[in-house]
Amino acid sequence: MKNFVFAIVGALGNVGEEVLKILEESDLPIKNIILMDVGHNIGKKIFWREKEYTVFESKPDGFLGADIAIMSAGSEASKELSPKAVNFGCVVIDNSTAFRMSSEHPLVIPEVNAYELENHCGIIANPNCSTIQMLVVLNPIHRKYKIERVVVSTYQAVSGSGIAGKNELKKQIDAFSTGKKIISSVYPHQIALNVIPHIDFxxxxxxxxxxxxxxxxTAKILDPNIKITATTVRVPVITSHSESLNIQTKESFEINDIKTLLANSPGIKLEDNPEKNIYPLPLNSSGKDEVFVGRIRQDFSANNAMNMWCVSDNLRKGAALNAVQIAKEIIHRKLVRVP
Ligand SMILES: NC(=O)c1ccc[n+]([C@@H]2O[C@H](COP(=O)([O-])OP(=O)(O)OC[C@H]3O[C@@H](n4cnc5c(N)ncnc54)[C@H](OP(=O)(O)O)[C@@H]3O)[C@@H](O)[C@H]2O)c1
Incomplete structure (x- = not known):
C-alpha cells in the first residue's frame, strides 16, 4: 500500500493538536507530515512518531508533495488555501464552515454518509461539532423509525471557541478564586459560573x-424532511459538548428497542443506568472517541416521542477524529486523487 503525506494547517490549534495525536495513534500508512500555522507558531518544533518536525508558515507551495490536507485554521484560511492545495493534487478535509453548505462539496460523517465521498472534487467538508454527535445518534433511529421532528438543546464546551475559549474560562476561574476582576474578551459575558445562550452571531x-x-x-447530511429546531448554549466546561434531544418518529417504538439499537450502532456507547448514577458526562467523555448516550426515556407528552442525553468530545468526534475517519475512508476507497 502507498504511504501518504499529510499536511496539517492550524497544526498548533486545539483541533490541529488533536489531529496530530489521532494520526500518531492510528495505523494509517503515513510517510511524512507537513505542519503549517501562523505568527508566533512558525518555527516551533513538534515530536511526532519519535521524529522532530518544524512548523512552517502556511502558504500554497507548502502543499507540494502532500496527498491529504487537514485544514483546522478557520474559514478564511480554508477559503484561501484549500483550492490552492487542490491545485497541487492534494485532497482537502476541511474543519471550517467554508464549504459545508456548498452543493459541490460533500459534508460527511463516516458512520452516516460515507458514500458521499465517492463524488468528491478535491475538498471534503467536516460538519459542525454539535451536528456530528447528534447525527451519529439520530441516523440509526431515522433508518428504522423515520424521524419526523427533533428539538435539540446544546450545552457546549469552551474549547469549541479554540484555545482562546479555554484560556478565557481558566483565567476567569483563577480570577474568581483569587478575588481579582473578571475580564471577558472571547464571550460577550462572563462564562465562569454562568451559561450563555449565544454561540456564533x-x-x-x-x-x-x-x-x-x-x-x-441535518438537512444536507441526513434528510431535508426532518423538522428540527435548536437552542445552542455555551457552558463553563472545557471539553465535550452535551445535548438534550427530543425526537418524534413516524413509526412507533419500544424504548428498550431504541436502547438496543443505539448500543449496537457504530460510534455510539450506551451509558444508561440512572439508578446507579450512570449517564454520559463531559468529564468522562473527554479524550474518548465515541458519542455517549443515556437518559433514554419515553416522552409521555406526545405520540412516538422520546428524550435522551448525548455527550461527545468536540475536539475528537466533533472535529479531528471525524476528519481522520474521512481520511481513512478515502484511502480505503482509493479516493485520494483530485479529479
Ligand atoms: N474547537 C472545536 O470544537 C471545533 C469543532 C469543529 C470545527 N472546528 C473548526 O476547526 C478550526 C480550528 O478550530 P480550533 O478550535 O482548533 O481553533 P484554534 O485553537 O484557534 O486554532 C487555530 C490555529 O490555526 C492558526 N491559524 C490561524 N490562521 C491561520 C492561517 N491562515 N494559516 C495557518 N494557521 C492559521 C491559529 O494561529 P493563531 O492562534 O496565532 O491565530 C491556531 O494555531 C476552525 O475552523 C473551527 O471552526 C473547531
Whole structure:
C-alpha cells in the first residue's frame, strides 16, 4: 500500500493538536507530515512518531508533495488555501464552515454518509461539532423509525471557541478564586459560573448561526424532511459538548428497542443506568472517541416521542477524529486523487 503525506494547517490549534495525536495513534500508512500555522507558531518544533518536525508558515507551495490536507485554521484560511492545495493534487478535509453548505462539496460523517465521498472534487467538508454527535445518534433511529421532528438543546464546551475559549474560562476561574476582576474578551459575558445562550452571531430570524448550522447541516447530511429546531448554549466546561434531544418518529417504538439499537450502532456507547448514577458526562467523555448516550426515556407528552442525553468530545468526534475517519475512508476507497 502507498504511504501518504499529510499536511496539517492550524497544526498548533486545539483541533490541529488533536489531529496530530489521532494520526500518531492510528495505523494509517503515513510517510511524512507537513505542519503549517501562523505568527508566533512558525518555527516551533513538534515530536511526532519519535521524529522532530518544524512548523512552517502556511502558504500554497507548502502543499507540494502532500496527498491529504487537514485544514483546522478557520474559514478564511480554508477559503484561501484549500483550492490552492487542490491545485497541487492534494485532497482537502476541511474543519471550517467554508464549504459545508456548498452543493459541490460533500459534508460527511463516516458512520452516516460515507458514500458521499465517492463524488468528491478535491475538498471534503467536516460538519459542525454539535451536528456530528447528534447525527451519529439520530441516523440509526431515522433508518428504522423515520424521524419526523427533533428539538435539540446544546450545552457546549469552551474549547469549541479554540484555545482562546479555554484560556478565557481558566483565567476567569483563577480570577474568581483569587478575588481579582473578571475580564471577558472571547464571550460577550462572563462564562465562569454562568451559561450563555449565544454561540456564533445572531441572524435576522432570531436564531444564532450555530443553531442554523445544526438545522441546515441535518438537512444536507441526513434528510431535508426532518423538522428540527435548536437552542445552542455555551457552558463553563472545557471539553465535550452535551445535548438534550427530543425526537418524534413516524413509526412507533419500544424504548428498550431504541436502547438496543443505539448500543449496537457504530460510534455510539450506551451509558444508561440512572439508578446507579450512570449517564454520559463531559468529564468522562473527554479524550474518548465515541458519542455517549443515556437518559433514554419515553416522552409521555406526545405520540412516538422520546428524550435522551448525548455527550461527545468536540475536539475528537466533533472535529479531528471525524476528519481522520474521512481520511481513512478515502484511502480505503482509493479516493485520494483530485479529479
Ligand atoms: N474547537 C472545536 O470544537 C471545533 C469543532 C469543529 C470545527 N472546528 C473548526 O476547526 C478550526 C480550528 O478550530 P480550533 O478550535 O482548533 O481553533 P484554534 O485553537 O484557534 O486554532 C487555530 C490555529 O490555526 C492558526 N491559524 C490561524 N490562521 C491561520 C492561517 N491562515 N494559516 C495557518 N494557521 C492559521 C491559529 O494561529 P493563531 O492562534 O496565532 O491565530 C491556531 O494555531 C476552525 O475552523 C473551527 O471552526 C473547531
Amino acid at each position: 445572531f441572524l435576522e430570524n432570531g436564531y444564532s448561526k450555530e443553531e442554523m448550522k445544526m438545522i441546515l447541516e
